[in-house]
Amino acid sequence: MSCIYCGTKIDLADSDIIPDALTNAKIINPHVCRVAHNNRFSDMFENEIINDMALITNELDIKSSKGKKYAVYDAKVVVGGTEYKTKLSSDTELFKGSKFMVTEDGKTKLGPLEQVMKIKNATEENVQVVDVNHIEIEKRVIIKTETYFSLAMYRLMTKIAFEWYCLHNGIEDKNDKFEDIINFIVKGEGNNPVTIVGNETVYGLFDQYTNFANHTLLCYIASDNSVNILISLFGIAIYNVRILNEVIEECSCNALFQTLTIDAKREQFYFKNKEELNDNLINSFYNMDFGNGMTVLMPKDMTDMSLQYQMLYLQNYDLFATNLMCVDKPDSVIVHMIIKHIEKLLQESALTIRGLKRFVNEHKEYLERENALNPNGTNKQSIFMFFILYTIGNSNGKISSMKELISYLKQRFSGTEISISDDMSKNLYTEIFKDKDYFEKIKMGALVVDKWEFE
Template sequence: MKNGCIYCGVTEDLSKSDIIPDALTNAKMINPNVCRIKHNNDFSDMFEAEVIQKLALITNELDIKSSKGKNYASYESIITVGDTDYNAKITSETELFGGKKKMRSVDGKYLLGPIDEIKKIKAANDTNVSEIDVNQMEIEKRVPLDLSVFFSMAMYRMVAKIGFEWYCAKNKVMSKIDDFTPIIDFITRSNGGKVVSIVSNPEIYALFNNMVNYGSHALLSYVSKDNSVNVIINLFGIAIYNVRVCDKPLDGCKYNVLFQELTLDAKHICFSDTDIENLQEHFINSFEPTNIGDGLTAMIPKDMTDKTLKYKLMYVTNYELFFEKLNLIDEPTQEVITLILNNIQSLLQESAITIRGLKRFVKEHWKHFEQGIRLNPKGTNKKSIFMFYMLFIIGQSNGKIKNIHDLYTVIKDKFSSDTINISDEMSNKLHEEMLSNESHSELMTKGAKIIESWSFE
């Protein structure tokens, strides 16, 4: 029997569907049983493109680049130079005052760009063109973030598609099954009843944030107290959704206990089992009693390289939460909005101190390092100031900071915390510390060269 599309059953022109859209992850995950045009390509126009565009800042900051393009996602921003606001669509802050890029003010009265490019404009003359030094002016970047995307029908259809295609792929579903009709109707026509809900229990958010890696996607399937099969989708560690895949476990779908994490560095961590009882048994059997002396016995993993054990422990010990305490809601509450906003802020701040983020920052600013960095005395971009400060302390360390782990140790000691809130006050102090050192430019360049030599781990 030929394989068919899991949405409509046709057996011709099947394609490999990216379960999570390619532009939202560095880790590829495929379902090979989706017809190419109607139920693969068309989903992009139906709902995926809208979500991808509205999450451009997130994917850009997380160093996620679609395999279909060479550039990072561009996002809308408002750049304040002096007392004037300018509109800019950028992929990197280095685009703002380099190359030939021009920005028009929000009120439409002014144009800002390289003086040579401005003078090429036909209407430009000495009376309406003036030269400014942006290195001596206060510059601020603001990025409007539309939180409504997390509660939009486009997002709900996309996470339903992710949950459905993932569950089918893990269970080797080879064609359309009628029991999936409600979720198929929801994905393809935005109807079919209640399929996607928002998880509102703060305990679940804390559980995932403590368990999975920064910026990861995580998917988890379970059978609920009403016997329905569901998939929890933790998107970037920002928002968590519950997708009702079908009303009951199906004979042809063996695995209803599933977990998978997709990290920013494209690693997959996953396990599968038939039900919670078997998972508990298999987890216990993963350990063996070992005599550790003084009459004491400890349970030691049989396979010390098994990276799934902590995730299985999380699943087993928190099953009651998934089973009946997700606190599912249809519309966002202020509590959930606050949770998501705090997660975004934490994620964007954490992106400053990853090896991917540091290497990208060095690469994008390399031309300026070669020419000699000049810090803007009036600069207010907190993240840029913090990134320059990382280079500054690496350059100051005289070779003692040899890798990202050494940097984490120094940061933890310096800021007396595992987490860092880059507040206005902290940013000002770091800025002043760098400017007060006459060799700050040389030290940052030295730090940049050290980071350039680091390897991804």
């Protein structure tokens, strides 16, 4: 065994193909040397992306195995008209502990009164008391879209594609045909092999067929015979990595697919080419004769969940090979698309058992007190979550599972996509407060969610 980057046989390590801070599902390539090409990639480009995506991984409940903690992200908090910088890993942390927030110019600090009074030169004249339960509070999180077009991201995508492709083609040593790719990953030099898919239809397909917030990898041969790998990063952006200009004899497997969910589940298939995949797919079904002239195609193995992905792959092969509409530089259309995907992801993450349980868990302390809902300080997302708990509590046991909740919400908001606008959040707020027993009902809802089992 040798390192696929440098050929050394000394001190090889299991490389996480996707950095573990970005996924709950480990996939490993064991042919990477420990120091020069496994550890150093973290500093070269992986950590930059991990930091920039902290808000996303935090919301999706992905914890790095190293820290076992939620990722911390940068936020700006406006309290009574003054803007402070802070680092957060949850909304409820805002005014917890002895933490201080500082304004951009460093001149004003916000913290618990007893801590503030300990600061040298603090007097009653230069200290102002604010009541965070009633004052207007706004949290702003900055989503850096340039991350998705950064050199670090392109290098990371190339690294993922390269290690995954080698793994499924039995490449266990350095191969000169990948020299350009290796150079780009290791040094960030040479032609950038990465572009971003601009065709929204492709995003729609991935969204429809795969699980929420997954990573999906897919290898195909383009119409110019180049070998390419598509990587869907949480469904936010789909990258196309041109890994080889043509099929090489050492790598005969080019119809590859793998999808990884945030619950660490995975589905995959690996075939030489689409013809072999096609043959396999045909042989995976049989004709069931109903005796009245009607026959139905039935899968031979009902447990083979990869069949739907095999169909997705074959039916859309031409789309992948010829019509991805890839771009390599950010333009307003693709930036807008990425923002839309991030917003959708953040909203939908709340509506999972994970998301609800985490919300309940983090608000346990708040639920002990009556003033959990500060009309000026609760963000849209939290109001929506409180509304959900209220709804569950108010249903008298009628909503007793995630499935029933989703079906209620679909009815209530007439559609599959729930967009939390300012108006909607105001209306929900009014609706909750009209009920004089609202707080008991929220608490009841929290108790119910606490008992729900993961699916």
